[in-house]
Structure formats: C-alpha cells, structure tokens
Amino acid sequence: MPVEKGHLLINDIGLLRGYALFDYCRTYGGKPFMRELYLQRFQHSAALMGIPFPFESAVLWQIMDKLHRLTGMQDIAFRLLLTGGYTTDGVTPSNTPNLLIITEDIPDVAPEKFTMGIHVITDEYLRELPEIKSTNYVRLIMLRHRIKAAGAADVLFCKDGWVSELSRSNLFLFHGNTLVTPNANILKGITRYAILQLAKGIFKVEERPVAVEELWQASEVFTTGTTKRVMPITVINGQPIADGKPGHNTLKLLAQFNELTASLSVAI
Numbered sequence: 001m002p003v004e005k006g007h008l009l010i011n012d013i014g015l016l017r018g019y020a021l022f023d024y025c026r027t028y029g030g031k032p033f034m035r036e037l038y039l040q041r042f043q044h045s046a047a048l049m050g051i052p053f054p055f056e057s058a059v060l061w062q063i064m065d066k067l068h069r070l071t072g073m074q075d076i077a078f079r080l081l082l083t084g085g086y087t088t089d090g091v092t093p094s095n096t097p098n099l100l101i102i103t104e105d106i107p108d109v110a111p112e113k114f115t116m117g118i119h120v121i122t123d124e125y126l127r128e129l130p131e132i133k134s135t136n137y138v139r140l141i142m143l144r145h146r147i148k149a150a151g152a153a154d155v156l157f158c159k160d161g162w163v164s165e166l167s168r169s170n171l172f173l174f175h176g177n178t179l180v181t182p183n184a185n186i187l188k189g190i191t192r193y194a195i196l197q198l199a200k201g202i203f204k205v206e207e208r209p210v211a212v213e214e215l216w217q218a219s220e221v222f223t224t225g226t227t228k229r230v231m232p233i234t235v236i237n238g239q240p241i242a243d244g245k246p247g248h249n250t251l252k253l254l255a256q257f258n259e260l261t262a263s264l265s266v267a268i
Helices: 013-017 035-049 057-071 112-116 138-149 190-199 248-262
Strands: 020-028 077-083 098-104 118-124 154-159 162-166 170-175 178-181 204-207 220-225 229-236
Touching: 013 077, 020 035, 035 057, 035 077, 035 190, 057 077, 057 098, 112 229, 118 138, 138 154, 162 170, 170 190, 178 190, 190 204, 190 220, 190 229, 190 248, 220 248, 229 248
Parallel strands: 118 154, 118 229, 178 204
Antiparallel strands: 020 077, 077 098, 154 162, 170 178, 170 220, 220 229
16 A cells, blocks of 8 residues: 555554564665565564564565565665554553555665765764664654764764664774674674675674774774665764775775675675
C-alpha cells in the first residue's frame, strides 16, 4: 500500500514505550546488497530485545522483491521496523509483533564529501544496548542543533576516554598501514564487515578498544555505513586529522567497495 495509508494503532508498545527495533538495507544496480546479513542482524536484534520473530526469511525476501518492483525504481532502500506489538496495559508486549517493511529513496550524498571528507564532533555518550539497532535516536535528535552549529555532518560517541561509533555508522582509523576499528559497545555494521573483509588482504587489521587520543594520532579516519559507504573524516571538533585531507588508504578502500557493489558477484 502507499506509505501514507500504512498505520499502527496507538497502543503499539513501540509508540508508547519505544520497544521497537529496525534495520536498513539497500540495493546496488537493482540487486540487494548482503540482504542475508542485514536480515540476520535484524533477527539478532529481535532476539536480544526479546521480541518474537515468527517470519520466514524467504517470505520476507519475496515481499521485499515485490515492493521493489512496485516502486519502478532500480535502486531503493528498505526500512524494516519491528515493534513489540499491541499492549493492553502499556508495559506488557504482545506475543504478536508488528512488522513494517517500507521502501524509501536512497539519500543523496554530495560527491565532495568523498573527495574532501566530513567534519564531526564528539559527544560523551554510550548508546544503551549498542548491539541492538533500536529505534531510540533521542540523543542524536537532541544534538541536531549543536551538530549544525558546528558545521558538522555527524556526531562521534565517546565514553570515559574510549571511542565507540558515530550516530549511524562505524568508525575506522589508520595508523600508517594498520587499520583499526573499535570492537566493543558498537553495532556491528554490514558495511563495516565488508570493509574488514576487503582490508584483510591489504592491511594489518586490528579490532580493539580505541582511545579518544588516538583520533588525532591517526594518519587517516573514516566511517562506514549503508548510505555513507566509506566516508573520510578529515576534521574532528574543529581539529584536522593529519593534513586535513582524505587519506590514500581510505580512498583505496572506497574504490574497492565501489567495485564490490558494482559487481555483486565478487565473493566475500
């Protein structure tokens, strides 16, 4: 149905209590990108949150393919939203969850962000239940004015001297030819996974805790996500990273990721 005709009743516990999760994936060249991994993460989030998941993968894929055809567009994004269902007392979830599958336009990303990099600011914050892709984005929404005032594109969460992730994407940094990414208190992104697989044949890779001080010691910093792909970060809190330009290794990984998405027959 058209998205404006979709509806939930007002006693949905996702609306009343925020007891809901989502996932977000996209196509490249009209083909789903790593859809199986996105769906596995969606199911994993549901299991961690304790929301039943009585849906067969094959059926969901059929629905997604049909929705894709109905859009008449080659490339689209899918937003899968799962709530704890309708509640009778405001706190008890239902045994029957509510599932929405929504098609969306893929957000436009200005090309200069890949050639010039982006500016981010830090925030002392750790997402609750970071392994779950929950619908709780209150912190980001509250920070939107501060981000805009700083001329930044996003916020990087840190807590007690340790870096975790950006608001909707993962963090990587290079120390020379060593690629480092946080491995705790993060949502393990699918693009993050793809980059790690691509990088293992080229660079030394370390998945470990990352101290805030390392950001300005790094030779390159970038972020990965479904819409950001491999996005160079050149300024943090107004301070340039290295020479303030996207690094060679970052651009090399971006080129490899673009090759991968251009030909989904590449095995990972």
